[in-house]
């Protein structure tokens with residue numbers, strides 16, 4: 001690389017994205033410290049960063065992030081599942097089948113039976129469930145509430161759950177600093 005012009009596009013905790021001549025590259029785990037690895041390399045930053053990032057993201061999407069098809073349920077679907085044999089509820093617009101969880105719930109079965117087949121968002125938040133409890137939700141997630149039934153969702157809550165569908169995605173565009 002010595003003597004060539006390397007244009008750094010972004011730097012993350014994992015590595016750098018850069019442009020070398022007409023090639024755009026992403027390198028993992030290159031720790032870039034001025035005066036060491038980058039010595040002899042002219043480093044600059046361009047404003048096409050954003051476009052380049054979306055290209056990189058689109059390519060990345062080819063291999064791993066096709067948006068998975070989500071099952072949609074109506075409130076009516078959920079309402080039918082309100083017994084110990086089959087117990088669903090809605091929290092923040094997402095539908096959970098917690099049939100197998102009821103017995104394990106640290107807050108007891110009773111409160112869950114009271115919410116069975118309904119939107120339990122408010123009572124779930126009123127209790128102030130821990131991060132652990134929110135993490136547990138993911139394993140019971142079966143789909144989203146149908147948009148027609150979602151009209152009153154999400155207005156009054158500051159707490160939003162991380163999207164269970166995207167939790168495996170690791171390619172981030174966190175840009176702590178850039179060389180200009």
Ligand code: HEM
Nearest residue numbers: 098106107111115120123124127128129130132133136137
């Ligand atoms: C499927 C959804 C739910 C999960 C995964 C869940 C999980 C948990 C967990 C892990 C705890 C222990 C404390 C904590 O970590 O926050 C807990 C406590 C509790 N939960 Fe839930 N919960 C759910 C739904 C609900 C709902 C709908 C209610 C309705 C009122 C409820 C009421 C309570 C209560 C009263 C406690 C005891 C709090 C305490 O003793 O301080 N939970 N829950």
